[in-house]
Amino acid sequence: MQKRIRRRSQLKQRVWQIFGVPRAKSNSSNKEKPAVTEIQVNLRLEDKLALIDLKGDVTSLAEKKIVSAYERALTQKLRDLILNFSEVGYINSAGMSIIITLLSRSQQQNVALKAFGLSPHFQKIFEMVGLLKYIPHFENEVEARASCANPA
Template sequence: MQTDIKMNIVEKDEIATLHVGGYLDAHTASKFESKIQKLIQSGNYNIILNFAELEYISSAGLGVIMGNIEDIRNHDGDIKLTEMSDKIYRVFDLVGFPSLYEIYKTQEETESSFGSKS
């Protein structure tokens, strides 16, 4: 049975997109945290989390985003979220993330939003 997380990074025009698929729960959150930490350590502060392939998220995954956002925003960057299913959006909505994080429908819109800031 597949219980794991799948991630890959695409870097383009000073924006790093982390594509996250599979299951983001207490079992896999540490892998997700390591990936985000590596992005930050290599100077990527404009980060898009693309959740098109994400099947599930729990508070363990939300906690990783919350735990790194301050550092990133202190460097004039941001973590923006995109392409999540209604099921995933529901979890973000339950904890009030839509008022704290920018969430876009498409990858293209999310990339443009970074452009419009600078």
């Protein structure tokens, strides 16, 4: 357990090195901030498998919806959980932190966390952070499903 916590902390530190430490936004700035696309989260449950489809931007604003879908998925006796990133346009450091949290919780629950649909840019970031060591990435949903454990 302590090893998992330490590894999670190391992953978060790596994210912060790449993206910068998350900071509170200042309202005093007149600079135009980039528009954030609100996340849409869809949970698909099947026998011992859950798919979470993400559409929009994975930021701190998405945390509640993503974690809620994840917790609903865990009410089933899952073996595999697949995250669909094919319609995600942006992931910031807070978004990476959410993914690391899902990874940590999945490991505690003995659920294999997998992903598909990452753009080449985000594949590179996942690799730099070290997430691809723990979250296998597939090109599409068919490949991700094929990698899942067969129901007993």
